[in-house]
Amino acid sequence: MTGDIRTLLSRHLPGYRVRTVRRLGQGLDNLVYEVNDELLVRRNKAANPETLRQEVARLAAVRELSPLPVPEVVFSDEEWGAIAYRRLPGGPLSTNPVADPRSLARPLADFLSALHGTSPGRMHDLAPVDRYPAPRLLEDAELDYRDVEAHVPAGHRHLVERFLREDPPDEPRSLRFCHNDLGAEHLLVDAASSTITGVIDWTDAAIADPAHDFALIYRDLGPEVFELTLSHYEFDLDAAGRARVLFLARCALIEDLAYGLSTGPAHYADAALAHLTRTFG
Structure with a gap:
């Protein structure tokens, strides 16, 4: 499965050097991976393109109105049901x-x-x-x-x-x-x-x-x-x-x-x- 994450990253971030990929956890709907201690990649077990598009747009809107930091989307992939964020501190x-x-x-x-x-x-x-x-x-x-x-x-x-x-x-x-x-x-x-x-x-x-x-x-x-x-x-x-x-x-x-x-x-x-x-x- 980590090989899939590497493939996904090469598709959206060509030239990005992947040093480490580790699975952080699993929920009812998602798998979450950490890449290079700086990116989080979440894959939905049942990809829904419309839901993913809505989430990307929602996070963009929330980043404008929230006084607290929220995840910044680096890329999303509707085919894989995946979304990548910059890892927040803490x-x-x-x-x-x-x-x-x-x-x-x-x-x-x-x-x-x-x-x-x-x-x-x-x-x-x-x-x-x-x-x-x-x-x-x-x-x-x-x-x-x-x-x-x-x-x-x-x-x-x-x-x-x-x-x-x-x-x-x-x-x-x-x-x-x-x-x-x-x-x-x-x-x-x-x-x-x-x-x-x-x-x-x-x-x-x-x-x-x-x-x-x-x-x-x-x-x-x-x-x-x-x-x-x-x-x-x-x-x-x-x-x-x-x-x-x-x-x-x-x-x-x-x-x-x-x-x-x-x-x-x-x-x-x-x-x-x-x-x-x-x-x-």
């Missing part, structure tokens, strides 16, 4: 914890204000509309929980089970452009300076409920960082919005727990269990 926050997460709140607020303040019409052709209803999310969460219930400490199961018995929140009245998967694994940081060096993986970006972006901040960084981020956010989040944030954070934690205990990296499950009581308490 490492994922999920595996590179910072000394003071509160220092991330202001840049996250500025970032979300820029994203959510963008006219949905401007992004209409660059991102799909995501209206997955809350009752369906709650059903999905219950199915996931039943698969992993035995891995949840017995003394904490009542917290999750109480949540699963509650009514889902009302749907949002308006949708905005969102990253839509703003977990710690997609925030690059310099751990030594507690700074954000980039926001990656825009494949799930959508016109959606802004609560989705805040929910993963709540799940991964905790209520204090969530509240501090919200204090710098340019827009209002009313009581109904807060209820959706908490609901989505809890659904996302259950999803990560199930993913980490099945096909995903184990650190997803470890983080989910570590954050369970503060997310469901």
